[in-house]
Amino acid sequence: MLRVFQSILLIILVPAMLLANDPQDSVDTAMHLDDQKSSKKKNAWRKLGQSTLIYAPDDFSIQEPEQMTFKLEGVRMDVYSRDFAQGDVVYLEILRPAGVHGFYSYLYDKDGNQLPLTRTAWGYRILLPIGAQDKREKIELLWKQSVADRFGKARIEIPINEKSFPQTRWYNRVGQFLPEIAPRMAGGEESDPSPEAAESPDPPGGSGTENRENLSAVQPAPGKEPSSESGSDTGPAHDSQSALDSADSEIQETAEEREKREQKEKQALEEEKSEEQLSNFMKKITLEKSLRSQVFERKGNDLITSRLSHPRDMHYVTSQCFTSRVKVSYRYENGRRVEVGRRVVMHNGVDLRGRPGTPIYSIADGQVVLARSMHFEGNFTIIDHGLGIFSGYMHQSNLRVQVGQYVRAGERIGDVGNTGYSTGPHLHLSLWIRGVPVDPISLYSLPIRD
Numbered sequence: 415m416l417r418v419f420q421s422i423l424l425i426i427l428v429p430a431m432l433l434a435n436d437p438q439d440s441v442d443t444a445m446h447l448d449d450q451k452s453s454k455k456k457n458a459w460r461k462l463g464q465s466t467l468i469y470a471p472d473d474f475s476i477q478e479p480e481q482m483t484f485k486l487e488g489v490r491m492d493v494y495s496r497d498f499a500q501g502d503v504v505y506l507e508i509l510r511p512a513g514v515h516g517f518y519s520y521l522y523d524k525d526g527n528q529l530p531l532t533r534t535a536w537g538y539r540i541l542l543p544i545g546a547q548d549k550r551e552k553i554e555l556l557w558k559q560s561v562a563d564r565f566g567k568a569r570i571e572i573p574i575n576e577k578s579f580p581q582t583r584w585y586n587r588v589g590q591f592l593p594e595i596a597p598r599m600a601g602g603e604e605s606d607p608s609p610e611a612a613e614s615p616d617p618p619g620g621s622g623t624e625n626r627e628n629l630s631a632v633q634p635a636p637g638k639e640p641s642s643e644s645g646s647d648t649g650p651a652h653d654s655q656s657a658l659d660s661a662d663s664e665i666q667e668t669a670e671e672r673e674k675r676e677q678k679e680k681q682a683l684e685e686e687k688s689e690e691q692l693s694n695f696m697k698k699i700t701l702e703k704s705l706r707s708q709v710f711e712r713k714g715n716d717l718i719t720s721r722l723s724h725p726r727d728m729h730y731v732t733s734q735c736f737t738s739r740v741k742v743s744y745r746y747e748n749g750r751r752v753e754v755g756r757r758v759v760m761h762n763g764v765d766l767r768g769r770p771g772t773p774i775y776s777i778a779d780g781q782v783v784l785a786r787s788m789h790f791e792g793n794f795t796i797i798d799h800g801l802g803i804f805s806g807y808m809h810q811s812n813l814r815v816q817v818g819q820y821v822r823a824g825e826r827i828g829d830v831g832n833t834g835y836s837t838g839p840h841l842h843l844s845l846w847i848r849g850v851p852v853d854p855i856s857l858y859s860l861p862i863r864d
């Protein structure tokens with residue numbers, strides 16, 4: 415009995431201790447110093463609704479949310495969203511009626527899965543995603559509650575506004591190998607809502623994230639210069655076997671033949687080397703893929719508070735969230751450009767301009783669960799905000815946090831850069847809610863309360 419009591423105490427105490435050893439004041443001071451050093455523009459805490467504070471640059475205008483209200487036997491549910499449109503985050507509150515003992519609320523999705531409500535002093539809250547590809551006309555929820563031994567339930571319908579996203583076309587010249595591997599690992603298909611579909615690689619060679627209609631430079635395979643003619647769709651082309659055969663044979667050869675043979679042997683060696691490089695590359699990609707999926711499997715406690723932050727000290731969007739990118743692969747045949755395939759890849763995040771070295775702030779309180787260099791994302795940080803909510807910050811020039819560290823909204827976590835698959839210095843910010851990518855900017859319309 416005593417043991418049970420102790421473990422209950424522990425469960426209650428641990429989150430309280432985490433909060434206690436992180437005084438907000440010192441964080442604020444640090445942030446303002448950072449701003450003065452690296453930018454003329456200054457972020458400030460701005461109020462949204464009754465008690466939400468958003469640390470945002472002065473050129474960012476906060477869009478007031480749309481609101482819907484539902485009632486069940488006198489209990490009120492308020493639902494907020496920027497537009498209740500595809501790609502938006504939805505914030506839902508259930509308000510505890512005054513002076514009632516024993517108030518419990520439960521929420522289920524259309525398939526009967528219970529949704530993770532956070533219980534607060536004033537009731538319950540939850541963030542819900544509307545996927546960019548969500549074809550539903552409405553969010554259907556089942557709301558059950560008990561208020562002082564009276565049970566009630568209601569079906570909630572929240573209409574989804576259809577939104578169209580712009581489409582851009584990217585051209586990618588197919589190298590000798592990699593044509594299948596790289597984009598699929600990084601980008602995921604249009605219909606893939608998994609967090610693995612993090613960032614699709616930007617074509618190298620452009621001068622910025624806007625420069626997409628131009629033909630971009632050839633995507634080089636690792637350790638190998640792309641050859642101009644003999645492209646292959648199926649993988650590396652090999653002549654090495656015939657070269658090895660001739661090396662083993664015992665025929666008399668002329669000096670010229672010998673020179674030819676040695677050249678072939680050298681070529682075969684080089685190809686073996688690049689095969690080794692390819693295999694190392696594949697190992698790295700596989701490792702990074704598993705790191706990503708491990709991170710997204712985490713089920714951390716809800717750490718989000720009434721304080722949110724813009725990730726930058728200026729608001730300049732160079733590529734909107736959910737712009738679909740039509741990636742056209744081509745190669746040259748007899749001097750003519752021939753299309754060899756096209757895929758539609760969704761841009762699951764927002765690109766924000768910034769000079770290299772300018773600050774990146776955590777968008778909400780959370781725990782750093784990944785902070786490392788990755789092939790596609792460059793220097794990449796993922797912050798776990800709890801209950802399946804993660805934010806991701808890509809292409810950084812410098813990481814300023816470590817895995818395991820707790821960060822506050824508005825705390826500087828890194829610097830803008832141009833690492834990984836990126837066409838110029840910018841921050842790619844992603845936000846995932848239980849596996850569904852949403853537009854991070856839509857978070858700043860939500861009057862989230864502690």
Ligand SMILES: [Zn+2]
Pocket residue numbers: 613733761763764765841842843
């Ligand atoms: Zn991006």
